[in-house]
Amino acid sequence: MRLSEEVKQIFCEVAELTEIPAGAYNFRVNGKSVGRQSSENIDIKPKTDVSGLEIYIKADTKNEIVHIPVAISVTGIEEDVYNDFHIGDNSDVTIVAGCGIYNCGGENSVHNGIHRFFIGKNCKVKYIERHLGLGRGAGGKILNPTTELEVGENSEATLYMEQLKGVDSTIRITKANLAKDAHIVVEERLLTHGRQTAESVYQIELGEDSTADINSRAVARDISRQKFASCIVGNSRCRGHSACDAILMEDASVLAEPALDAKSPDAALIHEAAIGKIAGDEIIKLCSLGLTEAEAESKIINGFLK
Amino acid sequence: MLEVKNISFVADGRKILDNVSFRLEPGSFLVITGPNGSGKSTLAQILMGIKKPSAGQILFDSQDITEFSVTERAKLGLAFAFQQPVKFKGLTVRELLEIAGKNVEGVLTKVGLDPTEYLDRELSSTLSGGELKRIEIASALAREAKLTIFDEPEAGIDLWSFEKLTDTFSELRDQTKDRSIMIISHQERILKIADQIMILEKGKIKSFGPATEILPKILEGQK
Numbered sequence: 001m002r003l004s005e006e007v008k009q010i011f012c013e014v015a016e017l018t019e020i021p022a023g024a025y026n027f028r029v030n031g032k033s034v035g036r037q038s039s040e041n042i043d044i045k046p047k048t049d050v051s052g053l054e055i056y057i058k059a060d061t062k063n064e065i066v067h068i069p070v071a072i073s074v075t076g077i078e079e080d081v082y083n084d085f086h087i088g089d090n091s092d093v094t095i096v097a098g099c100g101i102y103n104c105g106g107e108n109s110v111h112n113g114i115h116r117f118f119i120g121k122n123c124k125v126k127y128i129e130r131h132l133g134l135g136r137g138a139g140g141k142i143l144n145p146t147t148e149l150e151v152g153e154n155s156e157a158t159l160y161m162e163q164l165k166g167v168d169s170t171i172r173i174t175k176a177n178l179a180k181d182a183h184i185v186v187e188e189r190l191l192t193h194g195r196q197t198a199e200s201v202y203q204i205e206l207g208e209d210s211t212a213d214i215n216s217r218a219v220a221r222d223i224s225r226q227k228f229a230s231c232i233v234g235n236s237r238c239r240g241h242s243a244c245d246a247i248l249m250e251d252a253s254v255l256a257e258p259a260l261d262a263k264s265p266d267a268a269l270i271h272e273a274a275i276g277k278i279a280g281d282e283i284i285k286l287c288s289l290g291l292t293e294a295e296a297e298s299k300i301i302n303g304f305l306k
Numbered sequence: 307m308l309e310v311k312n313i314s315f316v317a318d319g320r321k322i323l324d325n326v327s328f329r330l331e332p333g334s335f336l337v338i339t340g341p342n343g344s345g346k347s348t349l350a351q352i353l354m355g356i357k358k359p360s361a362g363q364i365l366f367d368s369q370d371i372t373e374f375s376v377t378e379r380a381k382l383g384l385a386f387a388f389q390q391p392v393k394f395k396g397l398t399v400r401e402l403l404e405i406a407g408k409n410v411e412g413v414l415t416k417v418g419l420d421p422t423e424y425l426d427r428e429l430s431s432t433l434s435g436g437e438l439k440r441i442e443i444a445s446a447l448a449r450e451a452k453l454t455i456f457d458e459p460e461a462g463i464d465l466w467s468f469e470k471l472t473d474t475f476s477e478l479r480d481q482t483k484d485r486s487i488m489i490i491s492h493q494e495r496i497l498k499i500a501d502q503i504m505i506l507e508k509g510k511i512k513s514f515g516p517a518t519e520i521l522p523k524i525l526e527g528q529k
Contacts (some may be wrong), residue, residue, distance in 0.1 A: 217395070217396070245395060279392070281388075281390075281392045282392050282394060284356055284376055284392075285388065285392040286405065287375065287376040287377045287380065288354060288356075288376050288380050288385070288386045288388075289380060289402075289405045289406045289445065289449065290377060290380040290381055290405070290406075290449075291377065291405060292377050293377070299397070299401075299405070300394065300396075300397070302396075303394060303395070303396035303397040303398075303401065304395055304396040305396065306396050
């Protein structure tokens, strides 16, 4: 498998891949699969009706990782990709997705990734998704991920979703439907700069005794614009928490629209939102330890987005 | 090592500090006390560069540092423990203390916190006010600075930890010959371990001298 330097860089940054991984994987480059491998427990097949993959993970699969990174390194590509994950009962697996666009041309390159998860009972699923834009062309680097999860009884889904540089526009939609005793934890990290825009939307439906913990931390710089909209629906006895923390720099703006929809008196739902610039006392404290103001600011931002 | 010359500070037309002058020699252990609103914390903040004086001059190791930034003062050997500890979302105790100095585990132990339990905790609301305060003090200790200023270290700390802290201050006094400590405090226990005491009142120095002279007057006044 020959990969260009740009693609290697993208795979390294979005999936921490420097070599072909052991286990199941699919590498998608410029609209085509350039390498695919199934494992004994994880079967990856192309979809026949639309572009994308069917990924079947056998019941009782433990400690396996699936890598499905995507790279676009040419200008003017626009693709919709549908990946469905069917995860058998009692599995404990990690899915490393992520997409990078290297656009040096004048036309937009767009990746719309629609990931659907059908998680069985008693599973532990970790999903890691990093998005990245590179290249100095005038064409946009646009990534619109949609993540939909059906989390089975007594299962746990943990999502790490990160977009830290170079993506001009993104609309991120995350929907989850939790069965009895299911749990979801989301850690989202977003940084926008220049004229970028980012919108992050959550719709979480909580079943009996299920829990949700959604944590979004965002930094908006320059004249970028972000919107965070979440809705946690408590349909029965359940616990839901969402927190949106955003740091504003220069002339950036952030709109937070948190919503809680308690449809049962036993639903305990909490939302926290805080938007503001870096507190002056944080900078002074780090300066008192010997850092310059610029070093202090960088330390605070990097820590916040960890 | 420190020479404060005619420092005044005016805020909202009110004189918070009025022509304050004093000298501090290396190895000093000074406690500044006085009623609320007497200007103690303002003086400490001016020394660290957090506030700019309206008039006056500050010399540190014979160098005029009046116009120096907080960073420049820190690099010269001043350290400061804030009265209100600062929270950082995303920064761990270890990361903060590693910025401050090398002995990260040692300084945590000195303030009564178990490093194995605390080093990887985030400096956020997940820690109690008392824990954050002790970490704040640890971060100042880690600097091993020529002059460390503690602004009301007792505020927000439970009694047991406070006793441990006074022991730590006593050790510091006994162990360091060239380094100086300045503590803003109301606490008798802290006043009792001081070498020198300054009483500030309405922005002026009311008394300043050896603790053996000043402390009996304070204790007499409390009766």
